[in-house]
Amino acid sequence: MKNNESINKIEDFLQSYWNGKQKLWKAFWLMGFVVQIIFSFFLLFVLYIGFSLGLTWSIKIFIFLISMIYTIWIYVSIWNCAYNVKNKLWGHVSRTIVILNIVFLILVYTGILSFDNTNSPKFMTDDNLSMILNK
Secondary structure, three states: OHHHHHHHHHHHHHHHHHOOOOOHHHHHHHHHHHHHHHHHHHHHHHHHHHHHOOOHHHHHHHHHHHHHHHHHHHHHHHHHHOOOOOOOHHHHHHHHHHHHHHHHHHHHHHOOEEEOOOOOEEEOOHHHHHHHHOO
16 A cells, blocks of 8 residues: 555646646756766666676667656656746746657657767768669
8 A cells, every 4th residue: 555655646746737737947957967967877777687697689779768757757757747837938948848858859769860979960961872872
C-alpha cells in the first residue's frame, strides 16, 4: 500500500508539470535544465554499463527511447507552464525556445544537420546528398 502511495505521488508530481500547474521557472530551470543534466549523466552511466556488458544496440535503443520520453515530457511541460509567470514575455520566450529545440532535433535526427569531429555544424548540401544517394 505504501509503494502505491509513492507511485501516486510521483505520478501527481509529473502530471502537475505536464498539465501546466507549476511555475515556469520550475519547469524550465529545475526540470528542463538541472534534472536534464543529472539525467544525462545517468544515461551515460547506463550506456557505459551496457557497453561493458556487450549490449551495444539494445542499450542505444533503450537510451534513445528513455531520452525521447523525457524530451517530450519536458517540452510539453514547459509549453503548458509557459504563462505561469508575472511577465508574459517569458512565456513567449520559453515557447519559442521549445519550438527551436524541436526544429533542431528534427534537423539532427533527419540528418539535415550534422556535426563533424570539430563539433561545428554541417548542413546537408546538394553535394553531400548526391554523394549519399550514389553509394
